[in-house]
Each structure stands twice: as C-alpha cells, then as structure tokens.
Amino acid sequence: MNGTAVHDAESAAGKGRRYRLDRPELLAPAGNLEKLKFAVHYGADAVYIGGQSYGLRSNADNFSFEEMREGVEFAARYGAKVFVATNIYAHQEDLPGIAEYLKQLEAAGIAAIITADPAIVETAMAHAPGLEVHLSTQQSTMNWQAVQFWKEVGLPRVVLARETSMEEIREIKSHVDLELEVFIHGAMCSSVSGRCVLSNHFTDRDSNRGGCCQSCRWKYDLHQDHGPVGDPGDHMFTMGSKDLCMIRHIPDLIEAGVDSFKIEGRMKSIHYVASVVGAYRQAIDAYMADPAGYALRPEWEAEIGKAANRPLNTGFFYSTPGASEHIYEPEEKPAPYDFAAIVREYDPETGIAVVEQRSPFRPNTEVEFVGPGGRSFKQVAGPLADMDGTSVDVARHPLQLLRIRTSEPVAPLDMMRKKIGSV
C-alpha cells in the first residue's frame, strides 16, 4: 500500500499518510490458483481468494497455504497483490484458531484480509501486523461516520455496503481520508449483507459462515388478505436481484474517489473472470490515460455480455432498485459464449498454437481468440492435431493438448471461445 499511496502536500506537511491511491485498483475474484493466474494476466491489480477457513465460500475449491504462496509469487511478477477473504461472522467454536491462521496468511505473503467480524479485526491487528485489514462489505458500512470509526480503529480500507449510492460515496470520501472499495460488477445479495439468515431457517446452514443456499432466489407466494397476491400464471415473488454492472460508469466511480473496484465471483469460471477483468482493465486504463477524451467502447460491454449469465443493472448507485432491477421471470440463462480452450504455447515462426481443451470443438467450429487488452479475432478452428501429429476430428477430451493454426499471433493464457452449443 505504501508504494501506491500518494503522498501529497498534506502528508508532506506532516498530517499523515494520504489514503487515496494514485490510480484505482481493479480487484478480481479468484476461486482457485488457475483463476488467480487468469485474473492477474488479464489485468487485475489485486485478487481476493479464500483459504481453508473463515471464508464465506465454503463450497469453492479454496486455497491451501502452499497454493497461496504460489499465487502470491505469480501475482508479484505482475506487481499484483493477493488478499484473503476471512469474512465469516465467527461463532465461539471458530475463535481459537484465528490467530494461528492469520499468521500463516502473513507468512504466505498475503497483503490483506477482508474481514467483517471485530473478533478477526482485532486478532489480525494484534497477531499478524503485516496483514492489512480491510473491512468487508458484510459490515454494511453506508455512512461516513462509520467509516471514520473504522479509520480510528486503525484500518486502511473499508469496503462499502452495496446499498451506498454514488452521491453517498462522494460524501464519504469528502469527510474521511480512507481507502474506499466498492463492488462494481457481479451478483449481489438483495439483503443488506450479513443481515440474512434465510438459509439458517430453511436448511440449518449458516449463511454468515459460508452456508448460504441462495434462498433469496427461490420462488415464494406473497399472500395478503387471505390469498396470494398474484393470479394463477403470474410469476411468483422472489428476492433475487439482477447482477451489478458498472462498465458504463467508470468515470463517475473514479471521480467519486473510489480506490478499489471490486468484481464479485469467486465461484465464477476462468472465462467469466478473464472476460470481465479484461473489459474493466481497458476502461480504467483508457480513462486514466485521457480523462477528457474518454469514451465508453461498445466492445467492452460486448465482452462482458459474452460471459454474463444474468441480466445486469446498476444497483443502488443512481437510485433505489425497483421492479426492473429484480428477476421474477426465468431470465437466467447460460452465457452466450463458452470457453473452448486455453492457449498454452505459440510458435510465431510456424503460426501454430498449442491449446488445452476446455469444452468440445471441431475443425469447422467458429472460434474467437481473446487476450488481455482487448486483443481478439475470429476464425474457423481449422485442422486439429494432437501432440503426436495425429489428425483429430473432434476435440472431445478435457485438458487434451491440440495443435491449431491461428490466423493472427496469440500468446499463452489467451482464451479460445465459441458460441454456446456449437461443437
């Protein structure tokens, strides 16, 4: 953090460190080591991951300490950092191991933890001083005085509640000199974060320790005055929200003083993470390079659209969400594009790439290659051969390595995608 914090005239005058970053951080989710590599390669300045304990995604294939070390090392090559979400609300039985766990994170080179429980905040400050403590959105911080409180506690960063509006973010930033992190993309709790125990009541699964079974997206009948409100055939009531997407509003976010732009989705695919990170990276870089000349480019939105599986909206940033921001009809559908392969090698002499299969394709499948920075082109896959040179009619084996001639240069970790359903 000290490396990126701007030391302006105020801090030079001895008033202390300025917490506004010199350029906003793009913070991406990484559900496993491979996703971490893609997130960083496609432009994340930092990634957040889950460890084996104390995180809210108990079903994700979370990182071991060994994998964390490897992730930290990989990220460091790009100048990127790794944060760990320790965002549960602990129960009595969870308390004894916290200090030891946090020390291990510190030793693994983790830059920060994202945490909501004051028990974990205090333990980290006392036992793992090398870890920054970022206050999680699970604390639902929406006002400047609460941000001021956490600053006095000694935290360098607060992740604001997803209910905070753009205007409120501006006010908070004007009152308190502290790093603000804000969710800009992905799925949202429709409840105030942390203030939902539907899963506990329906299934005895503790939502605030990672057991959420997304009961808000289930179907309900709303009854009023002795009968259901909806007529037979009407879509039922749900609490499910559309997903957040702020790609059209990057200048607003930067000008409001948001320091870290956070993408949701530790459970999402490589394809999703790389596509979304790539799009926001380009938008942020374009604005920072020339704020006055900045214009939204349609290909950024298109790129996000290729990986999204829910309708999108702008959450609470500009107004309280209404009927059109919620999902009543079965709108959820698979993303229009599917991840077909990862480029592992490329030989510029021969124009031949080695790709690793992620879903089936054939020589006549139309594919699109995508790399960081918006580099992309389409081609028909063309003749396929395995590593022995044997011709292949269908790339049907997961992780199989195949040789393919590309019409333009590609690079390792470029993605090859295809329209959904095409083989």
Next chain:
Amino acid sequence: MTTELLISAGSLAQIKAYAEAGASAVLIGDARFGARLPGSIAAANLKEAVACAHALGIKAYISAGKLLRNHELTGLPDYLRAASEAGADGITFGDPAVWMAARDAAPGIALHWNVEMTGTNSAAAAFWAKRGVTRAVLARELNGEEIADFKRSGSIDVQVQVHGMTNIYHSQRNLLQSYMDYLGREASLVDLGPSEGRFLIEAERPDERLPVYEDADGTHVMSADDICLLEALPELLEAGIDSFYIEPLLKSEAYNIAALRSYRHVIDAWHRDPEGYEFDEEWLEPIRALQDPGRELSFGFLYKEQVY
C-alpha cells in the same frame, strides 16, 4: 440481582401495560433511528416515556439500532442527547456511527451492541466492551452451548431473545412495492406495513408462513415460527444471561401481556429457589391459548447444530 425481562413498547399505554405484566425494562424509540419498533415515540416525547417507565419502577432503553446513511447522521446527536437528557438507562446501536455520535452527544450513557444476526461471538463483544459498551445482544441463531460460552467468555452483559418472531432477512430494497409494480397492482407504503395478513410461502414449504412488510428502511422478512424458551429458561438463567427479550412485533397487546406474565412467573420462581424449581406445563397455557395456530412455538436454534 434478578434477571431483566425486556420488551419493546410503542406507546405510553404499552409501557404501562407491559410494566404491570412483569416487564422490568422497555425498549422504545423514534422510528427514524430505531429498527422494527412496534410504534414510534418521537424524540420530543422520550422524556415523558422514560419518566413513565421510571415511575413504574422499570428501566427504559432507547433504540438507535438502524444502519444509517449519511443524511441520517445530521439528526443523530440531537436524538442521542434527547435520550440522555430524558434519563434513559441505555441506548442500543448497531451502526458504529451511533457509537461515534454518542461519544460527544451522550457521554456516559450505557451502550448496548445489537447487530442482530451478526452478533455471534464473545470476542466481537469484547471489542465493543473495550470501547465502553456494556451489553451484547446475541444473534438468535446461536444454540444454548454457544450462548453459555459467550456469556462465560465475556465480561459484558448478555441479552437473549426468549420469545416471539425474529427478523431473518432485511433488504433496503422495496421488494413488495417492486413486485406489486411488476404485477401492475396499486400499492402504497401504508398498505405494505406490518400486518398479520401478509406473508410469504416458499414453494416447497407450504406450512411455513413468513410475515413480510415494508417500511422506510426497506423490506423485512420475519421467521415462520415464534421462539418460546419458557421451558428452557433455567438453562439460560444458570448460564447467567442478564436480560431476556420478548419481541412483541405483529402480536396483540393481550398476547404480549400473557407472554410477559408467564416469563415473569418462571424467572421469579427460579430465582426464589433454583434447586427446587420445577417447570409446570400449565405455565405455557396462557401463551398457547392466544397463539396463532398457523405459527409454531419453537425452541428456535437453542438445540440446533448448524452446518456451513
């Protein structure tokens, strides 16, 4: 000292009725700052309300339990000052902004930490105890062992809800209004407020009715069952729990009075003779007689093991 029996009250009449029925403390407040109150008592009337409680020999706490937005901070110091000047016995808060404001506007007043479903461990309570907070209100999703361990491990008063419904989901979205709009139905905030006749039924759980309502703070979904820990009270008394809370929301005054009388009876009987105490099933009858047959009386999470 005997264990406190606390209930929320929304008017002077309720303060009187509940004190007579055995409450030893009431939680009151202005709906601008208090969360899910059974009625709003404006800041200007707090003095009278607190005096009324004190005259009846019971305590009065002021709720400032909401999560706040920037624009709500402006009136906060005046509200806390009014509570302090009214002689209130404490202020409940969830948002750290209230703790900040109380430092200046109501120094010295007792502060009770209530973050609803996220008040789950004694170390978090200790964080607040270090900052002068004197009471932790526990999440309703803790079991008996966790409650006892919480109390044993901390140096702070512990409040546990023993009766009534619990809030299980709070959104700042207007979910009922939105659904009405989606269906093309007319609705106003008045229509969507607390009502026994409005509830959600999840498609796979036809027997569970979840009360739901909307107010200026968004949408509140409540539990399908009512906690009733009357029979289990000795466990909590032995654990040294300091305050038992009865949630009066969406119940008739008669029901709440019956509940208070039953709990008062058990608390007093146990304190008189902990060793000789024996539960009499009859003590539940006044509650059962008024219980909505569509809502089960349950032990909540007291004997549950949750997974995650």
